Amino acid sequence: MPEGDAIHRIAHTFSSLFEGTQVQASSPQGRFASSAQLIDGHVVVAVRAVGKHMFVAFAAPGLATSVIEQAREIEAEYAARLNSAEAVAALPFTGSSPVWGERAFPSEESLQWLHIHLGLYGSWRFDADERTQDVPASIGAPRTNWVATKGHRHAALKWASYSEDSLYIEDNLAAGEARDIAGQWQAPEPVGQVRLRILSDVAVADVTGPNRCELISDEQRLVTESKLGCDPLQPGASQDPAMRKRFIELVRARKRPVGELIMDQSIAAGVGNIYRAEALFLAGISPMRAGNRLSKARVGQLWDIICELMTRGLEIGRIDTIRPEDQPDPIPEGDEELGRWYIYHRSGRPCIKCGTMISEKLMQNRRLFWCSNCQN
DNA sequence: TTTCCATGAGAAT
């Protein structure tokens, strides 16, 4: 049940584990078997996340080095444009070279892209050798160290959290689980309906229940990306006046309800049902208000809030929208979700700001929550 | 054991 923040996070993790590495690809479930065969033994040369879409580029081993070299050249150009490599290194976690979004990948014919969209209930599951201190070098992504902590087996990585430059995998490795201390790491058996498994010597990633799982060309990848709107998690998005302006224009050009517009992936890429509810609440905007009946200032403020919430979601690894100053203490009995969300899943309970009962109705066949007093 | 539900989205009606 991922929104854009989770996809970007997954892409970064995937990049850290596999970029530059030759991998085995298989389909334990069988439904992706013939396609998996086409990338089995290939090298992961790029990972991208745009909105809720993730793209992974595979190249045959003989070609991977030249592809990666070309990619580094593009990256150097990009760094020069930004006037500093530090600026690139400081970019948020979004997988690899951002510049690839605006330019076709080099050596197009030598590449295949894996396109994954998790839909409503797809998920990734990762496991890795806890002794892996030196994650395979990645293109344009910060180096990360593995720090394994105690926990139960097979917990989803979505609960992992980042801290400075280190990636902490919580609950990912079973404490006390029999592992050969001195020997090789072994991948856990697939659990459930694993459509695709990507495996290296030190890490494994399993996809379950994706809405889309396909191999596409670079051209197709560009077409798919071109249909997506403003992604608040693209590098520098929250500071990018052009993207902010574009979002404002897209919203104000339509008379559909803004609650529909910000879930429209061609307008705001990555926003899902929780961010919709929470951002509109913080912006004080009724989800039913038509896009063309909002001022530039209000839509701009909405964009800023979306960026704030999703960036925090990416950083902490879950969608917790309550700002520190609004955090109830203690959390009211029987209303635990108030510890996380202002509005989402809180219909029939009092608004944290004004006490009005929170409303609920279906919009685009999804449950929509709002405060009829605070939002107008 | 069965039913319901979920942080999607495209196609069909």
Add this chain to the structure above:
DNA sequence: TTCTCCTGGAAAT
């Protein structure tokens, strides 16, 4: 608008 696809955990029976 409604249907359809993809899966698994929680809730209801």
